[in-house]
Amino acid sequence: MKLQTATRLGLYATLELARDPDRTLSAADLAERFGVSSHHLAKVLRTLATAGLVQGGRGAAGGYRFIGNRRRTTLMDIVSLFESGPGSRIRGPGENTEIGSALQRVLTEIDEIAEATLRSVSLETMLKHPM
């Protein structure tokens, strides 16, 4: 499954912060850890904050900490903040043909399995049993 960079950063940042909810890390700390620009990460963190998963401190030096529920939050909750859901996909060319719709059924099957997997793994499970 191909995830956008923002999605991967969202997963990394959430899991890193959820590892220790009492710990505060700045966008720069996290960016350095993952080897990405802090500008890119700041945007991702704002999305996570709007979703109520992390809380950002005030000022440029303010850090972020995890404020969500580790047991209730699944990987899908984070992925869906950054990726469009399977239902909202734009129809591609040729999908109205017989072959197009047969191919679409196979791709939908793959999406459903991926979604079931992401929805079944909570942050708690991920941090308890690193796969």
Place this chain on the structure above:
Amino acid sequence: MVAIRPAQASDLSAISALDERLTGFSKPAYWQDMLAPERHFLVAEGDRGALAGFIAGEVRAWEFGQPAAGWVFAIQVDPRTRLKGVGTALFDALAARFRQAGVTRLRTLVDRKDHLILSFFRAQGMVAGPSLQLDMELP
């Protein structure tokens, strides 16, 4: 506190009723079959001996070409007693019996739209196995 013990014939009506309440299907003959000696059928008793949940499984070798593994056929927990560790206690007790029987793998099949039970098994440390289940409507 929850106590785990082997299911008995006298538990069948409560097991069947709990399962029917949760799945919408009545299958007393299926639960009766789970009492067969080669199967592991365990119940969780809550306060005052009330049924809090149950789990059923069996060690099967060479099903679908795979070496011996402990299969979990069913697990149900009364929604009123959920989030109290009943499911985990049942799972651990069945896993211990499977280990005693000499198997080192545990396996199950789950409806991929049933996120609750999928999450439960994931939380126990289970991951996708080597098989893919396929099916079709017979013409």
